[in-house]
Amino acid sequence: MLRQVAACAAILGVFAAMPAPAQQKSVKIGFVSTFSGPTAVIGNDMRNSFELALDHIGRRMGGLPVEVIYENDEQRPDVGRQKTEKLIQSDRVNFVVGYIWSNVLLASLKPVVDSQTFLISANAGPSQIAGELCSPFFFSTSWQNDQTPQAMGEYMNQRGVKTVYLIGPNYAAGKDMLTGVRSTYKGKIIGEDLTQWPGQLDFSTELSKVRAAKPDAVFVFYPGAAGVQFLNQYAQSGLRGQIPLYTAFTIDSLSLPLQKDLALGVPGTQHWVNDLPNEANKKFVADFRARHKAYPSFYGAQAYDAANLVNSAVVAVKGNLDNKDGMRNEMRKANYASVRGPYRYGNNHFPIQNFYLQDVVKDAEGNLTLKTVTTIVKDSQDQFHKVCPMKW
Amino acid sequence: MLLVLEQCLNGLQFGLLLFLLAAGLTLIFGIMDMVNLAHGSLYMIGAYLAATFVAWTGDFLIGAVIALGATLLVGMLLEVVAIRPLYGRDHLDHVLGTFGLVLFFNELARLVWGPAGLRVPLPDWLNTAVPLLPGLAYPTYRIAIIVTALAVALLLYILVMRTRLGMLIRAGASNREMAGALGVNIKLLYTVVFGLGAALAGLAGLMQAPILTVQIGMGENVLILAFVVIIIGGIGSIRGAFLAAIMVGLIDTIGRAFLPDLLKLVMTSRGAATVAPALSSMMIYLVMAVVLVVRPQGLFPVAGK
Numbered sequence: 001m002l003r004q005v006a007a008c009a010a011i012l013g014v015f016a017a018m019p020a021p022a023q024q025k026s027v028k029i030g031f032v033s034t035f036s037g038p039t040a041v042i043g044n045d046m047r048n049s050f051e052l053a054l055d056h057i058g059r060r061m062g063g064l065p066v067e068v069i070y071e072n073d074e075q076r077p078d079v080g081r082q083k084t085e086k087l088i089q090s091d092r093v094n095f096v097v098g099y100i101w102s103n104v105l106l107a108s109l110k111p112v113v114d115s116q117t118f119l120i121s122a123n124a125g126p127s128q129i130a131g132e133l134c135s136p137f138f139f140s141t142s143w144q145n146d147q148t149p150q151a152m153g154e155y156m157n158q159r160g161v162k163t164v165y166l167i168g169p170n171y172a173a174g175k176d177m178l179t180g181v182r183s184t185y186k187g188k189i190i191g192e193d194l195t196q197w198p199g200q201l202d203f204s205t206e207l208s209k210v211r212a213a214k215p216d217a218v219f220v221f222y223p224g225a226a227g228v229q230f231l232n233q234y235a236q237s238g239l240r241g242q243i244p245l246y247t248a249f250t251i252d253s254l255s256l257p258l259q260k261d262l263a264l265g266v267p268g269t270q271h272w273v274n275d276l277p278n279e280a281n282k283k284f285v286a287d288f289r290a291r292h293k294a295y296p297s298f299y300g301a302q303a304y305d306a307a308n309l310v311n312s313a314v315v316a317v318k319g320n321l322d323n324k325d326g327m328r329n330e331m332r333k334a335n336y337a338s339v340r341g342p343y344r345y346g347n348n349h350f351p352i353q354n355f356y357l358q359d360v361v362k363d364a365e366g367n368l369t370l371k372t373v374t375t376i377v378k379d380s381q382d383q384f385h386k387v388c389p390m391k392w
Numbered sequence: 393m394l395l396v397l398e399q400c401l402n403g404l405q406f407g408l409l410l411f412l413l414a415a416g417l418t419l420i421f422g423i424m425d426m427v428n429l430a431h432g433s434l435y436m437i438g439a440y441l442a443a444t445f446v447a448w449t450g451d452f453l454i455g456a457v458i459a460l461g462a463t464l465l466v467g468m469l470l471e472v473v474a475i476r477p478l479y480g481r482d483h484l485d486h487v488l489g490t491f492g493l494v495l496f497f498n499e500l501a502r503l504v505w506g507p508a509g510l511r512v513p514l515p516d517w518l519n520t521a522v523p524l525l526p527g528l529a530y531p532t533y534r535i536a537i538i539v540t541a542l543a544v545a546l547l548l549y550i551l552v553m554r555t556r557l558g559m560l561i562r563a564g565a566s567n568r569e570m571a572g573a574l575g576v577n578i579k580l581l582y583t584v585v586f587g588l589g590a591a592l593a594g595l596a597g598l599m600q601a602p603i604l605t606v607q608i609g610m611g612e613n614v615l616i617l618a619f620v621v622i623i624i625g626g627i628g629s630i631r632g633a634f635l636a637a638i639m640v641g642l643i644d645t646i647g648r649a650f651l652p653d654l655l656k657l658v659m660t661s662r663g664a665a666t667v668a669p670a671l672s673s674m675m676i677y678l679v680m681a682v683v684l685v686v687r688p689q690g691l692f693p694v695a696g697k
Contacts, residue, residue: 038607040507170669193652194665196673199613201604204402204534205648211529212395225509228605236514236531236603238521258511258605 026067027314027321030087032080032098032108033122035072039224041254042100042299043072046122049300050097052288053307061311062319069093073104075198080104085111094321095120097306100223100299102126102145102172106133113137116324118313118331122306123299125350126172127179131387134348137324139331141305141338143271144350144382145173146180149221149248151269151355151376153184156217156246163190164246165215167206167230169197169222177221177248183383190215201229207237215243223249231262251360253295256368263360263368271351272301272340273358273372280337295369301339312336332392344379348388352381394528399649400642405534407641408541412596413614414621414633415548416589422628422694423565423585426475427483429490431593431618432611433497434470438463438594439601439610440501443510452515452602459598460591467590471583479582494612501608509607518602537599544595545634552630561585565628565694620676624683626690635692640676647672 031050033043047070059066069091073080080099087093088111096112097120099105105124112119113135121129125144129135156164164187168174174194182189191213193206210218218239222230227250234240240262247268256263274285274295284304288296296304309331316330317323332345343353357373413435420428441462446455470493478489514533521529552558560581563571572578597611604610621640625632651672655664683691 037609038509038605041509044507170666175666192661192665194669195648196669199673200669202406204405204531205399205645208395208398208402209649211398225605225607228509228511229603232511232605233603236519236521236533238529238531254508258509260511260513 026065027061027095027310027319028091028093029066029068029310030084030091030093030096030098031068031070032073032083032087032096032104033070034075034100035070036074039075039100042224042297045254045297045300046098046100046303048292049284049288049296050122050303050307052284052291053304053311056283056287057308057311061314062317064314064319064321073099073101073108075101075104077101077103077107081107081111084108088112088115088117093117095310097310098122098303099124102176105129106172109133109135109138118310118324118327120306120309122302124173125176125382127176127382127384128172130348130350130382131384132389134388134390136328136349136390139309139345139349140351141309142302142351143353144384145176146183146384147380147382148269148271148355149177149180149219150184151357151380152219152246152248152267153181155267155269155357155376156181156219157184157186159217161185161187161217161246163188163215163217165189165191165193165210165213165218167193167195167203167210167218167220167222169200169226170194171197173223174221180248181219187216198226201226203230203233204237207233207239210243211237211239217244217246219246219248220250221248224255225258227251227255228258231259231266235262251358251370252299253297253370254299256360256370257294260368266360267373268358268370269355269376270298270358270370271353271355272298273356273370274301275370275372276339276341276356278337278339278341281339281341284339295367305336305338305340308336308338309334346381346385347390347392348382348385349390350382350385352379354378355380394525395649397525398528398530399645401530401534401538402649403642403645404638405538405541405641406645407638408538408545409596409600410614410617410621410641411545411634411637412541412592412599413618414625414637415545415630416592417615417618418622418625418628418630418633419561419585420589421622423561423568424479424582425568426478427486427490428475428589429487429615430470430493430497431589432615433494434463434467434590434593435597435600435611435614436501436606436608437466437497438597439512439606440505440510441466441594442598442601443512443606444505446512452512452518456598460595463594463598464587464591467594468583468587470590471586475586476579476582498608505606507608509605511605512598512601514602533602540595540599544592548592548630557584617676620680622690623680624691626693629690629692629694632690632692632694636690640679643676643679644672647675 035043071083095118100123102124121140130144166178245266251263313327313330317326343351355377358370359373361371363369442459445458449455518533521531523529621637625636652668
């Protein structure tokens with residue numbers, strides 16, 4: 001009995017010794033991305049762009065200094081969730097930003113929104129979060145996965161592609177991408193392969209099936225290093241030049257230095273290209289190039305926007321981070337200078353925005369880079385917003 | 393029909409590549425009783441060295457040959473410096489020690505070559521497809537891999553079965569103490585075997601380099617498959633590794649190629665497209681499980697062990 005009382009007293013003592021929650025002195029942001037393994041280049045590009053955005057706003061938001069904690073999800077849903085829970089429970093961050101991979105984001109969403117912390121996805125846009133899992137604490141500064149391939153489906157219609165073969169990785173985003181093409185493409189889909197992700201890097205089996213199926217075109221979605229491998233093997237199989245390739249998120253400024261000439265003439269669609277002629281984008285691209293001697297990628301552009309979206313919210317409530325309704329209302333206006341140009345938010349907090357056709361060209365110094373060719377879709381909204389019960 | 397033939401070639405090519413990796417692994421395991429998780433790192437080092445030397449010399453073949461020699465040296469050096477102290481300890485220590493080496497090599501690659509990965513460009517004459525039969529064009533480079541790997545398998549067979557060194561290796565594999573007692577320099581033999589294994593892994597890595605990009609951690613996925621191969625084939629058996637590797641390569645490829653169509657007969661095409669890749673990546677492990685239950689010593693174990 002005495003021992004139990006002593007134990008209780010000890011526990012109470014620990015509680016008493018804990019400091020009372022202090023007045024908020026900084027804006028704490030947790031940033032979850034991939035910083036190791038073959039896709040670390042993407043995470044680094046996002047971090048570099050996020051840091052650049054913070055430097056541009058003087059590393060203060062609404063009068064408070066900004067503190068960022070970077071966490072590595074290792075491209076694994078279980079690790080991503082664990083790191084996210086750590087940010088929420090022990091670091092008590094005000095915002096969680098980042099997430100390249102849809103499967104990592106899906107695993108990490110619940111602990112963040114349940115704790116009424118804002119989550120800003122700077123890349124992944126799984127259909128589930130646009131639909132039934134939509135949350136007042138979730139915002140996207142990228143796109144819903146289906147949108148970019150939907151634009152590519154439209155472009156393939158314009159080009160009169162009669163039959164297509166779809167290839168992508170077997171995970172949440174891969175399935176969304178192929179669904180996206182299917183929803184707008186009017187020709188016939190004569191074959192479809194989902195490959196093991198991220199383990200499978202040799203696509204000989206799938207390319208043999210493509211050769212046998214003889215489609216008019218092939219559509220692929222392979223983000224990161226897998227996009228380099230796919231283009232390599234496409235050329236080695238002799239299919240390059242025979243069957244045109246259409247892509248989403250397969251050619252970007254991070255993969256281009258490795259894909260080189262193999263990417264020439266391969267179209268892609270994107271909501272942001274480094275040459276979009278708005279002032280915010282010119283400043284972002286010029287300063288990024290001056291600092292890192294390379295073009296920023298769309299991943300970076302989305303991270304840059306995420307920092308500015310968070311800033312707009314904190315400024316609107318004058319640094320009172322407990323005013324979550326105020327911050328949400330401000331973010332819903334998308335009232336900041338996005339590098340993609342002005343956009344609106346749908347009821348599910350995904351952007352309603354334009355999608356462009358991009359092409360690979362050589363810049364003045366002979367480096368390969370991406371260029372906007374034309375606008376494919378104006379003010380595109382994802383097809384899942386109707387399933388989202390949130391209204392405002 | 394042509395598609396089946398083409399997919400068999402794909403499977404054969406994949407299997408032969410696995411054989412190169414598994415042959416070294418099985419030699420090291422069978423002769424030195426050493427569990428070497430760092431074998432995948434040697435595969436990665438081979439690929440990185442190939443990327444470096446191909447870029448330096450500007451010629452794919454010359455670069456590849458230099459890289460092969462360099463990987464052999466790296467392997468022998470690694471044996472002397474890091475592997476030797478692990479002999480005589482139990483397998484758990486081997487796993488721990490060589491896992492540390494995996495982390496070391498990954499970090500080394502990041503420091504030396506950066507995190508972005510490298511691409512090895514193929515010369516134009518290899519970067520095309522050649523018609524094998526009317527209507528069947530096959531990538532030249534993959535044919536080159538098949539030919540090279542078969543030649544290496546033949547050389548390895550001659551080395552192990554027809555030379556004095558091979559005799560020592562076989563003696564070491566079947567009874568180490570006895571071979572040592574008969575005056576065989578076991579220390580040197582171990583270094584040579586480890587170097588040979590490293591060179592085989594490096595060859596696999598550098599041949600894969602133009603197909604995949606060279607990147608950190610590239611050896612880890614394929615190492616698991618190599619372990620599956622030596623378990624199916626029988627530990628220590630080169631012949632077993634050869635047959636099991638081709639079997640695994642064919643099962644994996646044929647599964648990926650035809651399982652979706654088979655599944656479509658019994659379920660919706662969307663469902664089949666989702667289930668098939670998961671099921672086909674499981675198939676080789678199912679085969680391994682069956683082998684472990686029915687014939688735990690492997691399908692083609694070394695005689696007299």
